[in-house]
Amino acid sequence: MLQATSASTADDTPPVSALSPFRFPVFRSIWFASVLSNLGGLIQTVGASWMMTSIAKSADMVALVQTSVALPIVLFSLFAGAMADSLDRRQVLLGAQIFNLLVSITLTVFAWLGMISPWLLLLFTFLIGCGAAFNGPAWQASVGDMVPRSHLAGAVAINSMGFNIARSVGPAIGGAIVAGAGAAAAFAVNAASYIPLIWVLTRWRPVRPPQLLPRETLGIAIAAGLRYVSMSPGIRRVLVRGAVFGIGASSVMALLPLIARDLLGGGPMTYGLLLGAFGAGAVGGALSSARLRQRLSSEGLARVSCIAFAIAAAVSGISPYIALTVPMMVIAGAAWVLTLSTFNVTVQLSTPRWVVARALSLYQVTTFAGMAGGSWLWGVISASDGVLLAMVAAAIVMLICAAMGLRIPLSETDDLNLDPLRLWQAPETAVPVESRTGPVVITVEYNIREEDVLEFLNTMAERRRIRKRDGAMNWMLLRDLADPHVWVERFTTPTWLEYIRHNNRMTQDDANIPQRLRELHQGPGLPVVRRMIERQTGALPAGHVSTPHDLAEPLTDPSRSS
CATH class of the missing domain: 1.20.1250.20 (MFS general substrate transporter like domains)
Structure with a gap:
């Protein structure tokens, strides 16, 4: 054998x-x-x-x-x-x-x-x-x-x-x-x-x-x-x-x-x-x-x-x-x-x-x-x-x-480390979820100084590529009109299982991007992560039993881990 x-x-x-x-x-x-x-x-x-x-x-x-x-x-x-x-x-x-x-x-x-x-x-x-x-x-x-x-x-x-x-x-x-x-x-x-x-x-x-x-x-x-x-x-x-x-x-x-x-x-x-x-x-x-x-x-x-x-x-x-x-x-x-x-x-x-x-x-x-x-x-x-x-x-x-x-040379790969990062663990949720629960909406809130905005945007461009490459959908970056220091990254995954897959796909080489974003963040603690699921609007039919798909509140309390 x-x-x-x-x-x-x-x-x-x-x-x-x-x-x-x-x-x-x-x-x-x-x-x-x-x-x-x-x-x-x-x-x-x-x-x-x-x-x-x-x-x-x-x-x-x-x-x-x-x-x-x-x-x-x-x-x-x-x-x-x-x-x-x-x-x-x-x-x-x-x-x-x-x-x-x-x-x-x-x-x-x-x-x-x-x-x-x-x-x-x-x-x-x-x-x-x-x-x-x-x-x-x-x-x-x-x-x-x-x-x-x-x-x-x-x-x-x-x-x-x-x-x-x-x-x-x-x-x-x-x-x-x-x-x-x-x-x-x-x-x-x-x-x-x-x-x-x-x-x-x-x-x-x-x-x-x-x-x-x-x-x-x-x-x-x-x-x-x-x-x-x-x-x-x-x-x-x-x-x-x-x-x-x-x-x-x-x-x-x-x-x-x-x-x-x-x-x-x-x-x-x-x-x-x-x-x-x-x-x-x-x-x-x-x-x-x-x-x-x-x-x-x-x-x-x-x-x-x-x-x-x-x-x-x-x-x-x-x-x-x-x-x-x-x-x-x-x-x-x-x-x-x-x-x-x-x-x-x-x-x-x-x-x-x-x-x-x-x-x-x-x-x-x-x-x-x-x-x-x-x-x-x-x-x-x-x-x-x-x-x-x-x-x-x-x-x-x-x-x-x-x-x-x-114009389009081959990339050098000698220094790449594409082993899984394996640092992320699925969080405990206050709302019960199953693997098919979804769509899941994720937001990450940052507080960025004005002088760091350009570097933040450049880093976010790479963050967007990695997120979408690993399965994120509808990725967008938002800026608070009332407080220009507040920036919100938002994306969705079809299900809770796909959200877990998305996070498990991060490699050792990808880790420097979230690390740099944490360094740019000036708020108290780490950037705030919220995980939510979309909700069906309107009255529920008679005799309907609520499921996680019907809920709108965050799946966890605001988390300090990205």
Whole structure:
């Protein structure tokens, strides 16, 4: 049985290096099983892409193979992220792997019987993409449960390395299998590759924190995830950059079969060689990531990688020589893994654990939306104007992604502490309340000197962002017309349970804002907090029994604790 390693033991772990996450048995076991699964997936991709060149002569149909894999991630990742945050992530991972196993077996049977049409092939690849969509957020969020925070960046890079180790040898193996035994054999190998990972996941027993509050419904969880990301500027920057990167970077994967066939005049083995070179470059990028992160900021690393990818894409679109295209694929692979791992780590280290899968799912949605749309776009351009123009246009998009760092750079996350503050406790109430009691109205009264008003307003702007990010509604700041020193912060939550959730979501890094507000407050004692519920007006029906929803007075006496 595989026991999880607590991420809270960061201070007891050895120094960080490129391969240090392998010191943790859970991560190591699942990683090796994932490499086998990824190897099968790459063999399947080679089979599907090359089969499409045989059964559909249109370039846009070939490019749609990549779109059909990426589109489910766009459609379902947010739902999958809410499931991963709300349910047992191991169960979500198992369900996704078993689903893909069954789809792959069915695809193998159809291909073996010669019943595959272009649109049926796209349907099967879409279904496999659905499994990947539900697997992705749960898997990425689980990495933080397997290794401490200080090793998270290395673990993410090693995950990318694992995929690209498979990419470096899988396509070559896939090309040989397709050339020697046909696409159906490639699909069968992919189906078998899911079995080791399913077996390892059944043995993993992660340590789950105790559930102190009722589990959110999926609808509420999705809304909370959207709200958190929309009110987090650092994460929003990653989403925008990820979408642009996805558009440009998708050109290589989408058009690589055409580069192999039309520009280099090769066949399945040439395609496999180019994919292998891309994967080898990605492995090199992952192994060098720890050293590069010591020398470059996150933004610097992302910017350099985007420029390198742009050069590789442009040269690959121009070159008719395999000896030149292969090293360009190596550069593109390294740039691919360095950029995406930098984006991924920035999201993970900018997000507390309670919402990390949803934030990662939104990152996946935007990035894969760019990839899905980009794959279609470059297929259309190459069909009408040729592969050369498509690759040069993609290189320009990558340069734009690099230039965006001048205006919306990635946030540095090394000093963030997103552990829960855990100082707030639900107050005793004079009026009985239940978890569904609400809406709850909260007011906080401050006494602010005139000379501190500007600083107070600036601090309140950040207070507003944190409040709304963590679930507050209808936030407003009021000033007393009779006494200009009196300021009142007011917001609502739908229920008493949501009010408790709101306060439990405050992180260690958030604590300096209420502390500064308490310092600015000049009244006697601490700012006065009142918690109230809205009241139904008008006469109550005959025989009506009063409940907390009917009451108007404060739930507690004015409190001195915020």
